[in-house]
Amino acid sequence: MKRSVCNIVFGGIGGQGILKASEICATAALCEGHHVKKSEVHGMAQRGGSVESHVRFGDAVYSPLVGAGLADFLVCFHKDEHQRLRPFLKPGGTDLTDYLEPAARAITHPRHLNTFLVGALSARLGIGEESWTKAMHAVFDAKILEENLKVFRAGRSVEIQ
Amino acid sequence: MRVLLSGNEAVARGAWEAGVAVACAYPGTPSTEILENVALYPEIDAQWSVNEKVAYEVALGAAMGGRRSLFACKHVGLNVAMDPLMTSSYTGISGGFVVVVCDDPQMHSSQNEQDTRWVGIFGKLPVLEPAGPGEAREFVKEAFAISEEYDTPVLLRMTTRVSHTKEDVEISERVEVEPRPFVRDVAKYVMIPKNARGRHVVVEARMARLQALAERMPCNRVEEGCGKLGFVTAGVSYNYVKEAYPEASVLKLGMAYPFCDEKIAEFAGTVEQVVVVEELDPFIEDHLKALGIAVTAKDASFRIGELGTAFVRDIVEGKKKHATPVTARKPLFCAGCPHRFAFVVLKKMRVYVAGDIGCYALASLPPLSSLHTCICMGTGVTLVEGLGLAMRDERVVGVLGDSTFVHSGITGLINAAYNKAKGVVVILDNSITAMTGGQQNPTTGLTIRNEPTKKLDLEKLCQSCGADNVDVIDHSDIAAFEKLVTERLAEDALSVIIARSPCKMIDRRRRPVPAYEQELCKQCGLCLQIDCPALTAIDDGFIAIDGNVCVGCNLCTDVCRFGALKKNEA
Ligand SMILES: Cc1ncc(C[n+]2csc(CCOP(=O)(O)OP(=O)(O)O)c2C)c(N)n1
Numbered sequence: 234m235k236r237s238v239c240n241i242v243f244g245g246i247g248g249q250g251i252l253k254a255s256e257i258c259a260t261a262a263l264c265e266g267h268h269v270k271k272s273e274v275h276g277m278a279q280r281g282g283s284v285e286s287h288v289r290f291g292d293a294v295y296s297p298l299v300g301a302g303l304a305d306f307l308v309c310f311h312k313d314e315h316q317r318l319r320p321f322l323k324p325g326g327t328d329l330t331d332y333l334e335p336a337a338r339a340i341t342h343p344r345h346l347n348t349f350l351v352g353a354l355s356a357r358l359g360i361g362e363e364s365w366t367k368a369m370h371a372v373f374d375a376k377i378l379e380e381n382l383k384v385f386r387a388g389r390s391v392e393i394q
Numbered sequence: 395m396r397v398l399l400s401g402n403e404a405v406a407r408g409a410w411e412a413g414v415a416v417a418c419a420y421p422g423t424p425s426t427e428i429l430e431n432v433a434l435y436p437e438i439d440a441q442w443s444v445n446e447k448v449a450y451e452v453a454l455g456a457a458m459g460g461r462r463s464l465f466a467c468k469h470v471g472l473n474v475a476m477d478p479l480m481t482s483s484y485t486g487i488s489g490g491f492v493v494v495v496c497d498d499p500q501m502h503s504s505q506n507e508q509d510t511r512w513v514g515i516f517g518k519l520p521v522l523e524p525a526g527p528g529e530a531r532e533f534v535k536e537a538f539a540i541s542e543e544y545d546t547p548v549l550l551r552m553t554t555r556v557s558h559t560k561e562d563v564e565i566s567e568r569v570e571v572e573p574r575p576f577v578r579d580v581a582k583y584v585m586i587p588k589n590a591r592g593r594h595v596v597v598e599a600r601m602a603r604l605q606a607l608a609e610r611m612p613c614n615r616v617e618e619g620c621g622k623l624g625f626v627t628a629g630v631s632y633n634y635v636k637e638a639y640p641e642a643s644v645l646k647l648g649m650a651y652p653f654c655d656e657k658i659a660e661f662a663g664t665v666e667q668v669v670v671v672e673e674l675d676p677f678i679e680d681h682l683k684a685l686g687i688a689v690t691a692k693d694a695s696f697r698i699g700e701l702g703t704a705f706v707r708d709i710v711e712g713k714k715k716h717a718t719p720v721t722a723r724k725p726l727f728c729a730g731c732p733h734r735f736a737f738v739v740l741k742k743m744r745v746y747v748a749g750d751i752g753c754y755a756l757a758s759l760p761p762l763s764s765l766h767t768c769i770c771m772g773t774g775v776t777l778v779e780g781l782g783l784a785m786r787d788e789r790v791v792g793v794l795g796d797s798t799f800v801h802s803g804i805t806g807l808i809n810a811a812y813n814k815a816k817g818v819v820v821i822l823d824n825s826i827t828a829m830t831g832g833q834q835n836p837t838t839g840l841t842i843r844n845e846p847t848k849k850l851d852l853e854k855l856c857q858s859c860g861a862d863n864v865d866v867i868d869h870s871d872i873a874a875f876e877k878l879v880t881e882r883l884a885e886d887a888l889s890v891i892i893a894r895s896p897c898k899m900i901d902r903r904r905r906p907v908p909a910y911e912q913e914l915c916k917q918c919g920l921c922l923q924i925d926c927p928a929l930t931a932i933d934d935g936f937i938a939i940d941g942n943v944c945v946g947c948n949l950c951t952d953v954c955r956f957g958a959l960k961k962n963e964a
Contacts, residue, residue, distance in 0.1 A: 246723055256398075256560075263398050263562050270526070271560040273400070274502055275423050275831065280756065281927050282725030295633035297526070297559035300703050317721045343942055 236267070238291035239358065240299040244318040245310025247281045250347030254308065255286035257351050257368050262290035264364035272297040283314060306357070308350050309333070329353055335391050345384045352388020365389075399563045401556040404527040405494055406431035407563070408534030409464050412490070413571035414438055416456035418449035420801065421830040422468030423503035424557040425496035429466055430833075433842045437568065442833055442842045445771075445801040450475035450493070454482050454547075457491035458583065460574035462538055466494040469508050470770065474802075476513075479547070483517045484593040485583050486545035488574045490538035493519075496552040499673045500700040503554075505751065505768065507698070509674040510551050514651030518597050520604050521549040521651040522613070525632040527561045533613065533648065540607070542574075544600055551650060553673065555630040555700065605652040613648025616661055623710065624665025626658065626678055626689075631671045631701050638706040653681050662687045669710055673701050724759055729928045730945035732824055732895035733757065735869045737764045738924055738949065739876045740791060745883070748781060750774030750794035750803075753829045754822055761923045765793065772802025779806070779815040789883055792819040797827035797835040800850065804859060810888055811860025818882045818889045819861075821852065824897035832899045852892055862887035869893040872952055898945060905946030906962040912936055915958035921950045 239262075243255045252273050259271040267290035274284055287299045304321040309330040322328055329350060336349045355365050365385070373381050399407060405428050409417065416439045419429040433440040439456075443449035446467045456463040467475065472495050479493070495513075498504040514521035522537050524530040530552065537548040581589050608614060619642045625635045628647040635644060645661040647654070662668050662682075669690045670679045679691040695715035696705065705715065727734045737757040740747055741764035749755055749765035750773055757765040767777055774794025781790050794803050799821050807819065827833040834840040839849030856864045863882060869875035875893065882889040907928075917935030928944035929937055951959045 247725065259560060260398055263396070267562075269398065269560070269562050271398075272555065273558045273560070275426070275558055280725040280728060280753065281723070283722035294561075295636040296703050297555055297561075297630070297633065298702055314723070 236292050238289055238294055239306075240304045240323075241288045241306040241308065241354070242285065242299050242304045242318060242321040243288070243308045243310070244283070244285045244314055246314065247284050249284070249310045250344060251284045251286050251310055253372065254310075254347040254351045255288050257348075257365075257372050258288050258354065258358075259290070260368035260371050261355070261358075261360050261364045262288070264367045265360045267291060268294050270294045270297045283317065285318075306354060308354055310346060310350065327357060331393055332388075332391065335393065336388070339387050339391065340384060345381070348381045348384040349388035349391075352385040353391055355385070356389050396562045396564050398560050399527050399531070399565075400427060400558060400560045401524070401527045401530045401552055402427035402496075402558070403431045403560075404531040404563050405466070405534050405550070405552070406435070407565055408531035409492070410435045410438060411531075411566055411568050412535045412538045413462055413569055414464050414538075415461035415489075415573070416453055416463040417441075417466070418443045418453040418463075419466040420444070420446050420449050420471060421827055421833045422471045422496075423830055424498055424554040425466050425468045425471070425494065425552070426830045426833065427557070428494060428496075429842065432464070440842055442835060444836060446471040446474040447478060450478045450482075454478060454487070454491060457487040457489045457547075458485070458576075459488065460576050461489040462491075462571055463489060464492050464494065464534075467496070468504065469495060469497045469510050470504065470506065471495075472510060472513065474771075479513070479519075480517055481585050481590075482547050483519055484585055484590055484597055486596075487541060487547060488576070489571075490541035491547045492534060492537045492541060492550055493547050494534075494550045494552065496554070496557045497674070498554050500554065505770065507674060509677060510549070511650050511677045512675070514549060518601055519547055519549050519651075520544070520649065521551050522648060523551045523629045523650040524556055524648070525629055525646070526556060526559060528563045529613075529648065530556060531563055531565070536613070544604060544607075546600060546604075551629070553630055559630075601652060605655070608649050608652050608654040609656050611649045611654065613646075614654045614657055615646055615648070616657070617644040617646065619643040622666035623669055624661060624667065625669050625671055626661070626682065627671040628678065629673065631673055631706075634701055634703045634706045635671050637703040639710075647678065650677070653678075655685060658682065659685065659687065671701065671706055671709060725756060726759070726925050726927060727753065727756055728898045729926060729943050730898045730947035732870060732893070732897070733822055734762075734924060734926070734947075735872050735875065735895070735949060736793070736820065736822055736893055737762045738953065739869070739872050739879065740764045740793075743789075743876065743879065745789045745791045746781070746785075748774055748777035748790055748792045750792075750798050751829070752795035752798050752822075754793060754795060762925050770802075771798050772806050774798065775803045775806030775810065775819050778817040778819055779810045779813070782815060782817050790817060791879065791883070792817065793822060794819070795828070796821060796823040796825065796837040796852070797833075799852070800836050804855065807856065807859040807861065807890070816886055816888055818879060818891065820879070820891045820893055821856075823852065823892050823894040825894075826897045826900055828897045828899060832897070856890040856892070860888065861890040863889040864892065865889070866892045866894055868895050870895050870947065870949075872949070903945075905948070907939055907941045907944045907946055908948055908951050909960045909962045910937065910939055911958050911960070914956050916956050918955070920953055920955065921959060924949055924953060926950060
């Protein structure tokens with residue numbers, strides 16, 4: 234059976250670890266045997282400007298970009314960016330912006346926001362736990378792996394009423 | 395094995411697999427990661443060169459000497475390397491030579507939107523154009539084969555969305571290539587008129603052979619579909635076409651130049667309506683029209699910026715591009731960035747600032763608004779001289795970074811001295827090439843692999859170039875910096891001020907966050923004018939300091955006139 238393409242938009246401002254978040258997600262999708270594309274921005278915009286990264290996976294992915302109104306998931310890292318990013322979301326798509334508040338309560342340092350949000354996303358993607366663990370190992374240095382696995386698990390189990 | 399690679403990582407991987415021995419580049423978004431990744435392979439002699447012309451020539455030399463070699467740059471970098479490029483087309487190479495150029499449609503991080511495919515026509519060189527990382531790896535290898543078989547440099551044209559997209563790519567192992575014997579061949583390598591005339595004949599004959607090759611290249615492929623539409627497309631645009639019209643017939647040009655005229659004509663004959671989809675200039679479009687093929691092509695409004703899936707439908711329907719308003723947040727200097735000190739002072743002095751390319755170009759944006767030109771690398775020196783010739787009464791200060799000065803500022807400084815120009819040039823020496831993510835350069839004393847090497851002495855260099863004054867100052871003392879610039883501007887001399895303070899990407903030390911006493915705050919907003927990411931306005935014009943962002947540079951305490959922001963010595 235052909236697996237349809239899943240579209241995810243990550244966005245926020247430079248320095249929030251957005252590219253790392255999309256890297257974990259794309260790597261997990263690859264471990265799960267999907268064809269994956271992920272777009273990044275480098276350079277000028279990264280100096281505190283808006284940063285966006287798109288991840289698409291499934292059987293056959295062509296465009297590296299998610300079009301307006303086509304995202305299944307929106308992972309927004311900063312409430313000020315939400316208005317700009319929301320048009321990506323398709324009708325009925327999942328907006329993870331509501332996780333910013335529980336994330337702020339759960340994490341001890343802003344550098345963990347990306348891992349927490351990926352954890353929250355991970356519970357909804359139909360990618361197996363083993364692939365996520367492999368991805369986390371691939372993306373993080375041994376020194377900071379343990380703390381990030383902890384944050385990831387916290388994000389993965391967070392419930393929103 | 396399949397691994398997740400960006401287009402740039404895939405180029406590096408492909409080059410390594412192809413047995414590349416030498417690779418040279420000067421950084422530039424979106425191409426920088428090519429050499430950064432090449433440098434991870436110990437078999438390859440990799441270097442950050444001083445600029446693109448030097449990089450091109452060193453790599454060309456290695457190719458002439460018989461080794462497979464690679465040069466990489468961003469689109470405007472190729473302008474700097476055009477001189478050797480044009481004549482290396484005549485000399486040819488010996489070991490394979492691949493020239494990777496990354497264009498930046500949409501100007502995510504560039505000063506213009508030039509389309510490198512034209513260099514194929516202008517320089518009489520073959521151009522390959524991958525649509526994604528997987529093809530980037532394959533095409534690099536193909537490019538080396540073509541280079542050696544046809545004795546020519548081969549261009550590999552990438553764009554931001556190819557360079558900075560990651561996808562799962564099949565990889566394989568390195569195959570070592572025997573160095574080709576070096577031959578002394580004066581008629582081939584000494585391009586005096588007599589020999590060059592002979593080589594031009596060779597070049598034209600080569601173009602004819604390459605055109606025949608284009609007809610056979612599997613990367614120029616037809617994907618038969620149904621319906622009346624037939625797309626001719628290349629590069630990343632191919633993906634948008636497949637997404638928008640999955641059933642349509644497509645001729646995908648993996649070789650952007652020379653064109654496969656017969657294949658194109660044959661394809662056009664099998665469909666009712668030929669639609670050309672390409673980013674930037676009408677490169678394919680013009681050629682098809684010249685072949686007498688009726689095409690539907692994009693409205694001129696689409697020559698600006700990138701394409702996307704939705705735009706492909708608009709192009710087919712003959713619409714104009716509807717520009718989407720930019721709502722993205724503007725970039726700004728990092729917390730504690732030493733450039734901020736310089737521009738707070740230059741703004742206060744109300745001088746005209748001839749700027750250059752680097753992080754400091756951000757100072758042109760409000761509220762700092764204190765950099766008035768940015769054209770290409772080196773103009774932070776040369777425009778001081780040129781503007782000075784035109785506006786004798788205006789005070790002009792040139793500003794450029796350490797990497798940019800070494801890239802293109804030195805010759806300008808010698809020119810100014812030689813031609814008796816006066817003025818002040820500030821070298822913002824943050825000991826790194828910051829804009830492109832933090833690369834080493836001759837002023838840092840480290841190589842691309844972070845090995846210690848000879849460190850360029852900027853002070854002695856500027857003296858030798860002929861500067862009358864060379865001052866070195868830590869400009870985080872803004873009062874001292876202002877005094878020095880004012881003094882030097884008043885003199886009838888050519889002065890270089892080296893403002894030395896490390897980039898916050900390399901100097902991670904933090905000092906205590908300043909104290910803010912709201913009772914003393916007069917809500918004047920002066921501190922907000924320094925555009926620090928750690929300072930935000932809250933209600934009624936009071937401010938808040940984000941302790942996670944602030945690194946304790948204390949610039950805000952220097953500009954506050956009411957003592958509301960105070961240095962925290964604790
Ligand atoms: C010809 C050319 N090559 C490369 C670039 C890309 N580029 C823009 S700014 C920059 C680095 C500037 O470094 P530096 O002058 O040290 O200033 P910093 O960013 O560190 O402040 C580079 C490599 C370019 N714009 N033009």
